[in-house]
Amino acid sequence: MATLFEGFTLCGLVQTSSASDSAIQGIELDGDSDHAVVTDSTRAVTLYKVSDQKPLGSWTVKQGQLLTCPAVFNFQTKEYVVVSDNKVIRVWKEEDLNLDKAFKATVSADVWRVHSAPGGELVVLFQRGAVRLLDSLLSAPQQPIEGILSEKEVIRWSTNIVAEKQHFVLFTTEQRGEHFLYVQRLNPNTLQKYRLEREDSGASPLSFSASLRDKHINLLYLYPNGCVYQSVVAVRGPVGLEGVQALPRSLRLRLPVGEGELGAASAVALDEAHVAVVGMPHPSARTGKDFLCIWNTNFQTLQAGKEMVGRIRGQVWCYLGKLFVPHGKALSVIPYECQKSSLASALGKLRHPGIAVSKSSVAIPSWNTLLHGDQPQGPTKIVDTRKSKLRRKSQSAPALTVDQVLELIKTGPVEEVRREVEALVSRGDAQDLQLSVGRLACQLVARSQVETAFYAPGALARLVQTQCLCHSMCPDLLLLALEHKDYFLCQLCLQLFPDIPEVVTCACLKTFIGVPDGDVEMVSLEPDSVSFMEGLVAAGARGGQQNGFSPPLFEDSCDPHHQPKPPQHQDKKNPTLQLEVCPVGLHKAVLLNEVLQTPYSDNLLVPHLKDLNAPQVILFLQYLQFIYLKYSQDVYTQTPVLRSPTMTQIIDWVCLLLDAHFTVLVMAPDAKGLLSNLQSFVKSQVKLFSELGKIEGSLQELHKMKPSKDISQYSIEVIELF
């Protein structure tokens, strides 16, 4: 998971005259990790101490002069370098107060950028594509500079990378709508030119970001339609290949762009799995494109998002765990953290192991299929194709394409929409079922949200059942289902979505607890889970003990001669304990079970759990206690086939509820019995674990035992006698 921490403002920005121009030319690192060299768009270079948010020094050029390149720091000589008026290179040290008195050299051609990297020399990139080392340039400033780029070819972006003592300068150019990548190796100097694939819309890339990984340079670029592509250039690439090569790209991410296209947006790779994007809409926010988001490209999940107040200029820099984003009237620094993402953390905690395996076989490879265009090979897929063949035979009318269905959804009646969606989904052979399903679902939800009368439960359920949908693809679906009291769809979503946010889980829980039993009992739910619950309740109705076992809960630990008492006795002794009757209705219990099995991470869940009110908490706890007792009584032998909450999940939820509502529960008089029972839960668990701990000692002895040499029935050995 990635996290965006609370940011702070490093400095205010001057409003520039033109709306498109940014107030900041560039941010570069200093020798000190806490320093940042900010070059504004006009005349000033300011050195900031980031953690203190205060400037350490500022240098400006004279009125009339203009800084045309961000100031960079020379890590070898501890000097700053900046270019003014395209041709004048200025070099100064931190002690120098006046930039005018600093070293100046005028070169013969226009400079595009001066690039610096730790461990590498400064490199000057000229606007016509030539590259010089700064030192050699300064020794002969007026040396002729050749032009590499053709007429009308302009540099759009450049960077430099030091890899394995090899210095690279990368720059992209645009020429009549075509984009090229130049890779200039220094010492020996070679230049390789690649052509970027054209985006269908013909749009230009909004931003580039290059990073070095595994001896490859990864170039990440964002298009206005929300596609983030990645291209890989080998460090030890084919040298000496003449001409322009096509640069293969792969789609890493398709960002939801909302209406229209992205205007000023920028993507920067944080690590191999995470991309920070600024200037895009947040999927769950309705409007505005002023968000900074971190996406996981492996799972295509949104990991963190932050709204940036004010106009975003599509600029973002990332240095040492901090993102520098100019927005509105300020330059914000936002620290972030990207934990190594694993499937488990991406999908959340407490996935039912059996389910996780069966589902993941379908859901997880689909990322790859989406990205690399492979044919999906999940078992569901095969079933669907078989079905679709049958269907194709029976259907004479040609099926509609995805776009046609999308059009239909905008206007068509519920029944027709359901039919067409079903046909489309069961046809299944669409290249990217995953994408189309997501689009269909979003469209359906969007219409439902606009038209309150329109709600297509059948179509939505069908879409969810494809298992190609997840919550982040269509974030409003589950809430919509809740709104329409479509509990069947809710159950499906809870079962099949791997990424339901905790807030939504909580909302579901709250609704489920609050709904009157009568309302739910009429709803048809997934039969397996209902039959599981029926079995559990029926086992309770049979009641009594099996094999003379009574749950340790009831046993008074102080009384070693405790005899099993008849149930009536227990009734009198502690009436609240007699939980033979399920505290909630059958279907309600089924829904609650689904909530129990939803993945979550407890840090995020507890705050939302506080939304529940005291009676709801008590009722839920009673229910949890009921199933805990059922499980521990062992009356009901769990069928592994059925999807059912595990003991651990139950205990975890009890803990979470207690964490969230402890004070409330302590104060509430009707929770007293419940709490004391829960305490005995804990006691019995503690007892169990202490017993296990005792066994551990004995088992460890087994490890210490000398491993006996495995001697088989027959062997030929060699011995030596003296």
Place this chain on the structure above:
Amino acid sequence: MGEFKVHRVRFFDYMPTAIRAMAFNAHTERLALARMDGSVEIFNFTDHYFQEKVIPGKDSRSIESLCWVGGRLFSAGLNGEIAEYDLENLRPKYSLEAYGGPIWTIISNTQGTQLAIGCEDGTVKLFEVLEEHIQFERNLDRQKGRIISLSWHPSGTHIAAGMMDMIRVFDVPTGHAVQRLLVDRGFGGSKSRETVVWSVAFLSDHTVVSGDSAGKVQVWDGHTGTLVKTHLVTKWDVLALSVSKDESSVVAGTSEGTVIQFQFIAPTLHQQQDKEWVRTRTFKNHTHDVRALAEIETAIVSGGMDTHLVVRPLLEKFDENIEMAGFDPVLLLFFPQRNLVSCAKKAGLLLFQFPGQLELWRLGDSDEHGKPGDRLPLKRKPEKLLLLKRKGEDHICCSALSSCGGWLAYSTVSSVLYTLHTSSASPRTPPRCLLPPANHQSSLLLLPSLSASMCTPSSPSQVSGSSNMSPQLGCSSLENHRFLLQPIHLMTTSGDGKWLAAANSDCEIHVYNLQKLKLHCIVPVYGSCPSAMGIHPTTNNMTVVHADQQLFEYSIVEKQYTDWSRKLQKQGLHNVWLDRDTPVTHVTFNSKNPNQVVLHDMHMFCIIDQSLPLPDQKTQFYNQMTLRSLSEQERPSHLHAFKICKTFQDLLCVSLLDDQSLVVVERPLLAITSQLPAPVRQKKFAT
């Protein structure tokens, strides 16, 4: 000496059967031992507990109890028959139906004139012991409930009988029951179960000692029928009792595998007259039921479900010394002291003898070479070539395999002898009976290396040889001029087929010339039974190892001990060698190096190199580890003739094949133990 490739064989699933009954003959110092499969073994306690004779079992025979009358051995079993054994021909002499249902016990009076048996139908039957037979005499008063155990008063006038929930004392002359001793039932849940009095002992002062299924050892006054003392010794059953000869000590064996000693001593030093039975010591050498016990003067002998015989010396005076020396005096006898494995040295075949079948295996093979300690990858796995099931009820008593692997023979007590030509072309030829089922009853078979003839000691005084150059079958017997009483238990031939040596339980070794079919010579009789012998293939010197671990080499041609043997006797064997507790069971030779003799017992094998100096008492005897650590130059000065390897344990056979690789057949005791039924559950600490 060099490297050896060792075929480590563990696939011989030999499983000894549980010990059911035991009888010690104090006069001859022989212990008779009966196993569950009906076999009877005789151990000579004067000769290092050597297993002298084995009478093979039979499917229908079950032995519940054994009894010596003088030198004669009787048994009775649940098949309702009494049997007497022919200890010369090693087979039952006759058996007699007692007509009382299953027999639980058989005893004799001290005079040796009468036998008494306890039957399922509640009768105690008396038999008169005649010269060649026994004769039913009468029944004592019939009781309700079975008679489980009996004990005769030394005077012969009374018999105590252990039954269900009670003990009866009979007056023998009248046959009436004179006392009725009621035995309490166990506590708790076992209250509803009848108590079985598994064992009684009637002492000369009319004290009756009983052991029962409620875990009690009780002492009764036989005159008054009153209970004197109860010792609750176990939660389970007390299965066996045995009284020492002087009646000062009683041992009791329990289901827990413990043996508990009670002694008749004064509890305080001042009142030496007031003696009582006090529980003194507990021995735990068994994991399972102790079914049979014998207290002899110097030791307690016990056996039971866990199949091994334990001789626990009662060295009361030396206890302290022994403990200080860290020496475990307990002798455990696990394996039969004769060969169950025959090895075809030329062909690399092994023949395993089970009571009910024979298995012929071909050893595996490996091309690789390795360092000492390596395990070589197998090119070919061992292969079971043949499984030969015996016919009839009698268990196989001996088997042999010729060294070329072409001939195989086995025999049972009922004297049918099968041989089989196991040619490599069709190793599954059905067995052919090459010897007519004549009077040959053999306890020993030998197929000499040339596969030309087969030798079998058919009766105590006879060795018959059959040269079976198939299909013609010549049969000849070697008549012995001397009158022999004891059966031959060992036989060996020379490599050239000229000489045959046969040893009997009287420690005599006769050497025959097979070409002339005449007795060649008699080896000077040594005081201990030969446990293994072999004739050297090239020098025709015979190496004999005795039960007391002595080692001789006798030149058959010169009819005298060899110089090496004399030198060895003069110097004396090393004490470490003499202190070993299992006899050498096999002697083989290295065909390539005439100086080398290979011997093995259960715990080690030894290659004797006669060219090296003999160890004296100061030499380190087990010196392999030391030699390993020495450099090449230092080694020769530390070498001695006995090269002992203890890497392999629980050995049933060690043989040197003609290709100079060793075959080691191991039967790990752990594997035997793991096949035993579960012992009674005992609460152990931390379980």
